[in-house]
Amino acid sequence: MRISEILDRKGTQVATIRPDATLHDVLRELEQGGFGSLVVSTDGRTIEGIVTERDLVRVLAQRGASALDGDVRSTMTASVVTCGRDATVDEVMGMMTNSRFRHVPVVEDGVLAGIISIGDVVKSTIDELAVKAESLESYVTGTY
Amino acid sequence: MRISEILDRKGTQVATIRPDATLHDVLRELEQGGFGSLVVSTDGRTIEGIVTERDLVRVLAQRGASALDGDVRSTMTASVVTCGRDATVDEVMGMMTNSRFRHVPVVEDGVLAGIISIGDVVKSTIDELAVKAESLESYVTGTY
Numbered sequence: 081m082r083i084s085e086i087l088d089r090k091g092t093q094v095a096t097i098r099p100d101a102t103l104h105d106v107l108r109e110l111e112q113g114g115f116g117s118l119v120v121s122t123d124g125r126t127i128e129g130i131v132t133e134r135d136l137v138r139v140l141a142q143r144g145a146s147a148l149d150g151d152v153r154s155t156m157t158a159s160v161v162t163c164g165r166d167a168t169v170d171e172v173m174g175m176m177t178n179s180r181f182r183h184v185p186v187v188e189d190g191v192l193a194g195i196i197s198i199g200d201v202v203k204s205t206i207d208e209l210a211v212k213a214e215s216l217e218s219y220v221t222g223t224y
Numbered sequence: 225m226r227i228s229e230i231l232d233r234k235g236t237q238v239a240t241i242r243p244d245a246t247l248h249d250v251l252r253e254l255e256q257g258g259f260g261s262l263v264v265s266t267d268g269r270t271i272e273g274i275v276t277e278r279d280l281v282r283v284l285a286q287r288g289a290s291a292l293d294g295d296v297r298s299t300m301t302a303s304v305v306t307c308g309r310d311a312t313v314d315e316v317m318g319m320m321t322n323s324r325f326r327h328v329p330v331v332e333d334g335v336l337a338g339i340i341s342i343g344d345v346v347k348s349t350i351d352e353l354a355v356k357a358e359s360l361e362s363y364v365t366g367t368y
Contacts, residue, residue: 111285116278134260136284137277141255145289170353177347198342203321205349211316 083172083186083196084165084205092194096121099128099153103139106131106152116197117183120156125191129156130183162187163196173201178181227316227330227340228309230348236338238329239367240265243272243297250275260341261327269335271363273300274327277356307340317345333350 097109097118109118110133120129135155139147147155148218163172163184176198179199241253253262254277264273264326281297283291288336291299307316320342329347330338 107281107285110281118244133277133281136281137251137254140280140284141251145292148284148289170350173346173350177343180343182343197322198346199321199326202317202342202346206314206317206321 081167081204081208082165083163083167083169083194086162086169086196086200087165087186087194090194090200092186094119094192094195096124096192097131097152098122099151099156101152103136103148103150103152103155107136107148110136117195119160119185119192119195120152121192127160127162127185127187127192129153129158130160130185132183162186164188165193169201169204172196173205176201225313225347226309226358227307227311227313227338230313230340230344231309231330231338234338234344236330238263238336238339240268240336241275242266243295243300245366246296247275247280247292247296247299251280254280261339263304263329264296264338265336269347271306271329271331271336273297273302274301274304274329276327286329304329308332309337311362313345313348316348320345337347350365 082104095109095111095113095115096107097120099120106118117130117132119126119127131152139155161175161179165186165188175184182198184196185192186196239253239257239259239262241250241264243266250262261274261276263271264275266270275296279299283299305319305323309330309332319328326342329336330339330340
């Protein structure tokens with residue numbers, strides 16, 4: 081299965097935040113949207129970084145609550161691993177496992193075109209298993 | 225593949241925290257261990273709840289930094305979905321997808337016997353794909 085199929089189903093919208101926003105803003109956006117990460121972007125199209133709930137836990141543990149006054153730029157991961165729409169789900173699973181990410185932004189022609197979470201890849205694996213089980217059952221019971 | 229096979233490889237140790245610890249303690253334990261969740265348990269054997277990095281984001285966003293002075297009991301999820309060692313990886317993937325969890329504690333004879341993260345299930349899926357690809361390749365190239 082390709083990443084484009086997941087995006088066709090879940091949509092291509094990505095929650096972004098500006099690099100000069102504060103970590104208070106990140107906290108609010110993550111909580112209100114139920115997101116695990118935000119892509120950092122000034123124009124909503126070009127990726128400048130990614131900031132996750134794990135990053136918040138890290139800075140809060142290391143620097144205390146005043147760390148939330150800091151800006152996104154100083155906490156985000158600037159070097160973001162991305163994939164294209166034509167990547168396979170298996171490839172993205174490998175990226176997540178090797179680098180211990182839970183979110184991979186999708187880029188098309190240099191522009192942010194979606195985001196895949198570890199939950200999305202697990203869901204697509206489950207869906208594929210269900211389709212396989214169903215077609216096997218149809219075969220066994222002779223209904224096709 | 226069964227959950228017991230993942231536990232045989234990763235081990236059965238689970239990071240726990242007492243229900244009367246503070247959320248400051250949770251923050252520190254999550255950060256130091258690189259964990260995404262802690263099982264809440266007084267004796268380290270019986271599950272009383274689970275507390276995750278997402279829970280911290282939620283209480284911080286809703287109540288501010290002073291929420292960290294509160295205890296684990298008031299923030300944890302008390303009704304924890306668990307699985308047995310003989311559950312299949314596919315079953316646990318389904319639980320995670322349906323309920324949007326990322327951690328499922330393993331219970332054997334009423335006692336905490338491990339924990340499976342969404343990263344573990346993705347890694348085991350990747351490993352299984354690799355084994356399949358290898359045996360297919362051996363078959364095609366006639367080396368077995």
